[in-house]
Amino acid sequence: MRFVHESRAQRVVFAPGSAPDAVAKEVADLGARRVMLIASERESVLADPIATICPVVLRHDEVVMHVPVEVAERSRAAASRSGADVVVSVGGGSTTGLAKAVALTTGLPIVAVPTTFAGSEATDVWGLTRGETKTTGVEVKVLPCSVVYDATLLRSLPSEMAVASGLNALAHCIDSMWGPRVDPIDQALAGEGIRALAAGLPRVAHGGASLEGIEQTLYGAYLAAIAFASAGSGMHHKICHVLGGMFDLPHAQTHAVVLPHVLAFNVPHAPDAEQRIARGFASDGATEGLAHQELRPATTRRSDAGWA
Incomplete structure (x- = not known):
């Protein structure tokens, strides 16, 4: 190491x-x-x-x-x-x-x-x-x-905006798994960030007044950001910055839409990152493989699971 x-x-x-x-x-x-x-x-x-x-x-x-x-x-x-x-x-x-x-x-x-x-x-x-x-x-x-x-x-942040913003934070975690300067500490922070976001964001999506949900999501967003600051910008953020600046697109929503596509592109070539991401979600994807699951474009609409 x-x-x-x-x-x-x-x-x-x-x-x-x-x-x-x-x-x-x-x-x-x-x-x-x-x-x-x-x-x-x-x-x-x-x-x-x-x-x-x-x-x-x-x-x-x-x-x-x-x-x-x-x-x-x-x-x-x-x-x-x-x-x-x-x-x-x-x-x-x-x-x-x-x-x-x-x-x-x-x-x-x-x-x-x-x-x-x-x-x-x-x-x-x-x-x-x-x-x-x-x-x-x-x-x-x-x-x-x-x-x-x-x-x-x-508490007054609209639910759809909160979900999009939270998915932006999730994108920081994902990019931190394979950024240009990534190290094991970045990946550990990003993994805990994913866990906190997965715990908090559904509660925010179903009711923005949930202080515990907001605090968990804030905690996850902070961990995501410090991991990203250290690991550096990967494909996801570079694509979103170009699109956002060129077409004046809303930042959070753009990140939410692009995220599953970058994940599907990178995961087959990064098995260790795939395992870490899946464990953050406490998902069976850790053994099944995230790359083989259906990945749909993220939206800011509510879903039965709380956010999509």
């Missing part, structure tokens, strides 16, 4: 029902006094309690999917004008992505408060779109220094 594994430094706080207090503490511990709060108009109601107890000097709501370059440039300019010394993001992958775009050029630290299962908060990967071309890169300075997970913030 010969490999090198590098872990990223990041504080992770699970704070059910107390995100505002947890965020305020993270900001104070950083010694920050001027907060740029990024949240879309849709997420403003979730960001309001945070704004009331944090020293916010700027609220920024221009959040656009795939982070167009011009949107990023306006956000950076706004951060500079405000004199912000920390960025707090409240939202899903697009919101976190915009915070990363700000951090990429300003070096400001990020405190991320996720409201989906996207996992971007746990990676040092950034993405920007110019025209129809999406470019991604890796920079340590875009990794949020703190992440605050509050399951109650995801």
Whole structure:
């Protein structure tokens, strides 16, 4: 066994029902006094309690999917004008992505408060779109220094969006099984991520108010993201980034649709990964072979099993 594994430094706080207090503490511990709060108009109601107890000097709501370059440039300019010394993001992958775009050029630290299962908060990967071309890169300075997970913030997430977002997290686990820098630690994290997602996501699909289901899914999404950050992007994410940037497709739903096709393509050539994936689902596929099972395109519709 010969490999090198590098872990990223990041504080992770699970704070059910107390995100505002947890965020305020993270900001104070950083010694920050001027907060740029990024949240879309849709997420403003979730960001309001945070704004009331944090020293916010700027609220920024221009959040656009795939982070167009011009949107990023306006956000950076706004951060500079405000004199912000920390960025707090409240939202899903697009919101976190915009915070990363700000951090990429300003070096400001990020405190991320996720409201989906996207996992971007746990990676040092950034993405920007110019025209129809999406470019991604890796920079340590875009990794949020703190992440605050509050399951109650995801209670209002529509069921179909929650399922698609959870399948995006599952795609992180799958890609981590055969990414370009994969090691046994990545595979162990991804396997536990699959187990947690398989336990939590059906409960989220059948009723978004299930806090235990949300917490299990958040836990799985976090493990998926840190495994993915270490293992690197495989075929699945490269395909989805190209399609998403070119056709302005919704991120989570695109990952959900592409996932079974990449799985069917790769699994016959990766028997060890197949076994690990099947064990994560506690599936008989560990002996039958996932590659021989019927794989249908994933959708965000509910199924009898809870999600498909």
